[in-house]
Amino acid sequence: MIFFNGNYVEQAHAEITDRGYQFGDGIYEVVRVYNGQLYTAQEHFERLLRSAAEIQMDAKYSVEEYIEICRQLIEKNQIEMGNIYIQVTRGVAPRNHPFPIPSVEPTILLYAYASARPEKGLKEGVKTITAEDIRWLRCDIKSLNLLGNVLNKQKAVEHGATEAIQIRDGIVTEGASSNVFAIKDGTVYTHPANHLILNGITRLEIKKVCASLNIPFVEEAFESSFLFECDEVFISSTSLEVTPVIQIDDTMISNGTPGKVTQAIQDGFVANIGIQ
Ligand SMILES: Cc1ncc(COP(=O)(O)O)c(C=O)c1O
Structure with missing residues (x-):
């Protein structure tokens, strides 16, 4: 199960005019999961919100809301040792370099996967x-x-x-x-x-x-x-x-x-x- 734009779904697909896809106009994080528990998630989501602010983008959720989504993903996917990938883009809009006017909803993706320690x-x-x-x-x-x-x-x-x-x-x-x-x-x-x-x-x-x-x-x-x-x-x-x-x-x-x-x-x- 992955989290995509507010829903837990089996699969999701990017729109071809997503600004992340066309301009790299977005941000990401990778959070580690050890023994089914999030590691330094607070710090990672604070950094995610800082990255969003630095590119004048609204990442939509609070640190606490992001952490709750991660917990759900760990449970739904039964992750013991793994990673959660988080990506937020400025959203879908006809291709044009400046920010869309009016602004659009960000595209928010989180997914969890098993990954052993190196x-x-x-x-x-x-x-x-x-x-x-x-x-x-x-x-x-x-x-x-x-x-x-x-x-x-x-x-x-x-x-x-x-x-x-x-x-x-x-x-x-x-x-x-x-x-x-x-x-x-x-x-x-x-x-x-x-x-x-x-x-x-x-x-x-x-x-x-x-x-x-x-x-x-x-x-x-x-x-x-x-x-x-x-x-x-x-x-x-x-x-x-x-x-x-x-x-x-x-x-x-x-x-x-x-x-x-x-x-x-x-x-x-x-x-x-x-x-x-
Ligand atoms: C360019 C770069 N520097 C440093 C780091 C290490 O950051 P962190 O310890 O938060 O994973 C990363 C992680 O992916 C990175 O991509």
Whole structure:
């Protein structure tokens, strides 16, 4: 069962003039489900409403209403370990770039699906590549326009890698679908939460874990060369959690094994989720 424009239905189809379909004029979120329970849903829906406000769009429901829809979807689809995908577009209107006048109802889609944790990568670490960050300048909005991310992720896959670490003007911004962290002498460094990155919900959870473990967490831009001088690198996202990076391009990171600080952060993160 999926939720589409106010109803729980077995199937739904996009209209060809939906602005999400034609312009990428919409926003999305992915919320994790662990043991049948929503994880950090409040934070994800607050970010969804912020993304909506930033593009002057009405996402129609409150955080609490969205959470209730998610609970219904978990129950109706019997999801234990999985994700909920949420997408809101500006709606259906004859094709024209400016916002429709009068405004139309947004198209609202939520669906749940089973998805296992990426155990192998979490334990053994993953390979990554570096790639030029060719995206627009409002990466803080979780918009449907993902072409830059898609092209870089494809490049990673073609190199047998899990993620592309994106670099803009020599500075490490974030992964194609994750945030990036470098550790040097026990301190975690990551790009500040500004218009050049998505302020990941996992990133914010990691910040809390670091505080509880007394690991300094510095939100400062760093150059790509630092990736190869630091001790450890990891990436984070709703699906990847805290994933160690063991290779960037042709260079091994922390001798090709997950580093100790990364592992401590990963352990703290998993303990907070409450799963084994
Ligand atoms: C570009 C980008 N940065 C960062 C993230 C991580 O965000 P979160 O931890 O909220 O999943 C994502 C997640 O999909 C992403 O697409």
